Amino acid sequence: MPIHLRQVCLVAENLEPCLRDTEAVFRTPVCHRDPEVAAFGLENALMAFGSQFLEIVAPTQPGTAAGRFLERKGGDGGYMVICQVPTLEEQAQLRARAADNNVRVAYESDRGTWNIMQLHPRDMGAAFLEVDWDEQADMRGNWQPAGGLAWTDRAESSTGLEITGIELSSKDPQTLAKHWSRVLGQPVHSLGGEPSISLANATLRFSHGETPRDQGLTGIDILTSSPSDLVSRANDIGLPVWQSGFRMGGVAFNLYNPPIYDDN
Numbered sequence: 001m002p003i004h005l006r007q008v009c010l011v012a013e014n015l016e017p018c019l020r021d022t023e024a025v026f027r028t029p030v031c032h033r034d035p036e037v038a039a040f041g042l043e044n045a046l047m048a049f050g051s052q053f054l055e056i057v058a059p060t061q062p063g064t065a066a067g068r069f070l071e072r073k074g075g076d077g078g079y080m081v082i083c084q085v086p087t088l089e090e091q092a093q094l095r096a097r098a099a100d101n102n103v104r105v106a107y108e109s110d111r112g113t114w115n116i117m118q119l120h121p122r123d124m125g126a127a128f129l130e131v132d133w134d135e136q137a138d139m140r141g142n143w144q145p146a147g148g149l150a151w152t153d154r155a156e157s158s159t160g161l162e163i164t165g166i167e168l169s170s171k172d173p174q175t176l177a178k179h180w181s182r183v184l185g186q187p188v189h190s191l192g193g194e195p196s197i198s199l200a201n202a203t204l205r206f207s208h209g210e211t212p213r214d215q216g217l218t219g220i221d222i223l224t225s226s227p228s229d230l231v232s233r234a235n236d237i238g239l240p241v242w243q244s245g246f247r248m249g250g251v252a253f254n255l256y257n258p259p260i261y262d263d264n
Contacts, residue, residue: 002086003094003131003184004139005202007046007053007146008163008220009080010249011066015043015058018076018249022047022056025233025248026161031154032146042066048155049222050162051140052201055082056249077250078217080118080128081166082145083199086137091115094131094185098123101182114144124183125176126168127217139200160225164202164256167219169209177206219252227255 012018023029028047037044037057041064044057057079059067069079085091095105095117103123109116114134121128136142142149170176177195181188186197197204202221209215224230227244230253234246241247245254 002139002200003090003186004084004200005052005081005163005166006084006132006139006143007055007080007082007130008078008166008217009055009057009082009128010076010251011069011079012056012058012076012249013070015045015056018056018058019045021237021239021248022054024237025230025239025246027233028054028161029154031151034145034147040064040066046146046151048146048151050155050160051143052163053143053146053151054163054220055080055145072212073216073250074213075250078127078166078220080130081168081204081217082130082132084132084134084137084139084143086133086139088115088133091117091131091133094183097185098183101179103183119183125179126170126215129180129183160223162223163220164223165205165219165221165254166202166217167205167207167221167252167254169207169215169218171208171210171215173206173208177204180204180206217251219254221254221256223256225257227257230255 030045031048032046034044041059041061042057043060044055046053046055057066098119104120106120107118117131119129134144174195177188181197188195195206231241231246235241239246239248245252
């Protein structure tokens, strides 16, 4: 089953400061804001990384799921892994595997030409898993959460940005990886001594995290043609940096050139 990573979502206590940092480092403008998230007590913004997206959401009222996440996490952090499958049948198969592994559907919406399915983070462990389908099945173009194709007019490609991997952390990464493997229908491999799952265009890496702050969606791997420039910009605005990355929005951004993962 070709499962493509299309979007990664972070949750922030306040949207605009996190957005300013993101735009300052990546030089990538906001390509879409979704007014529909207001129904969940949220505001959001998306930025295009090639044909994938980094989304930041923030609560606008008390009592939201995102707000409870911030309280448990003790601050900003990684929130959702958002994927796309080519057919309704593949989405239905994944839903069935989730049910077989006691994973609840937290939210689902059938919009005719676009179906949304979010699996409960408490059941998945580490993060929400969202798997969407739309009738165009254009894995590198049309993406309804970013306004269809409207995002293409606001995409910045000068740094060759691409999301190549996601780090998911827990006290027992092997067990977590096997659980995600059963739901996704993809095998567990070893990458650098850690369990991993290959998607069609990215890799999920599973690592050890001892405390709640160190668990969940803890890292994003980014392919860029200018990693040193991004680290320098992150340093300039006061973010914690290291030779090949920086920390922002509660997650580690690991920068690579060339990529460490091959497309599958």
